[in-house]
Amino acid sequence: METWRLITTWGAPPEFNMGLDGALLEDPEGPPTLRFYTWTPAALSLGYFQRFEEVPAASDAFVVVRRITGGGAIHHTNELTFSLSASLEHPLFEGPVARSYERVHEVVKGALLELGCEAELRGAGELNSDAPDTGMCFHHSTALDLAWGARKGVGSAQRRRRGRVLHHGSIKLGPSKYDTDIASLEGVDDPGEVARALQGAMRNIAGIKLSPGVPSPEERELAEELGARAIDQDFVRRR
């Protein structure tokens, strides 16, 4: 069975979280990696192309960073955040963007089912969590988003660079001040429980075993540099 590196960083600072994901994308030859993380303090991340002014919560949030992935803003609190970084040739990611989402979300769906939650791709139509003008990821849905109870429950976005992909995901354990009226995992309090379910689904659905590891010294060094940029307020407010 194929083995990926597993990196877990609970309660890390926002700039570290963004910097490390950037570093995991950078090396086209880097090992395929699944990363689980949470944020201390809670932070709002803007999508790569979002205008600061388009997201009312950005002016109010305690910490704001900019992701390298696209899409809408996410308030990172009370959630499991994960990233997958691998070659675009990998069977999970090869081919059109839409197909890669379907495959990744099949894995996420399996993990959610383990936790008693029956999620489905949204498909056609709209969700009750859709809300115009907030700029928040969970308030904007596409056909490829996972939803339950007619609300969006998993935020996701990709960045593709030099033959490699970084896939971001957020699974909510509850709503937040800015991520209101969304789907979340009721009765699950521990992001670690979601991580374990996702780890199991990677094995059972994608055929990928995970081996605990850490970032290389080069990745750590690059993560520091990229993290400083992600939280630099000129960069955050540049658009």
Add this chain to the structure above:
Amino acid sequence: MRPDDRQYLSSHEWVKIEDDTATIGITDFAVDELCSGNEGDLVYCDLPELGRQVEAGETFGEIESVKAVSDLNSPVAGEIVEVNPDIEDHLEILSDDPWDRGWLIRVKIGKGDSASLLDATAYEELIAEKA
């Protein structure tokens, strides 16, 4: 068959060289990978400032579809002398006509090697492998 009057990168950019100027765009395959036939899925394209120097293989811009941001890479080294002014507000051009009206930038070719370029036949073979 894709146009044989230009060359291609494996990351799906095309380059058409006339005299010392390279016109650069992305292929129909790249557009389809990003939006699977739904042109409305392309949401943003960030192109560079005029006068910027690029190296061969260097990222000169980014394109965002509903679910992914992808880098745009320059096949040649040189100075960016022209940027297609219509693209940012009319991304549908990339779906309608990626080979002509959908050009992205023009580069005055400078010193330095080109990236590893494919002719149309080799690019077709690459695409066939991915199909």
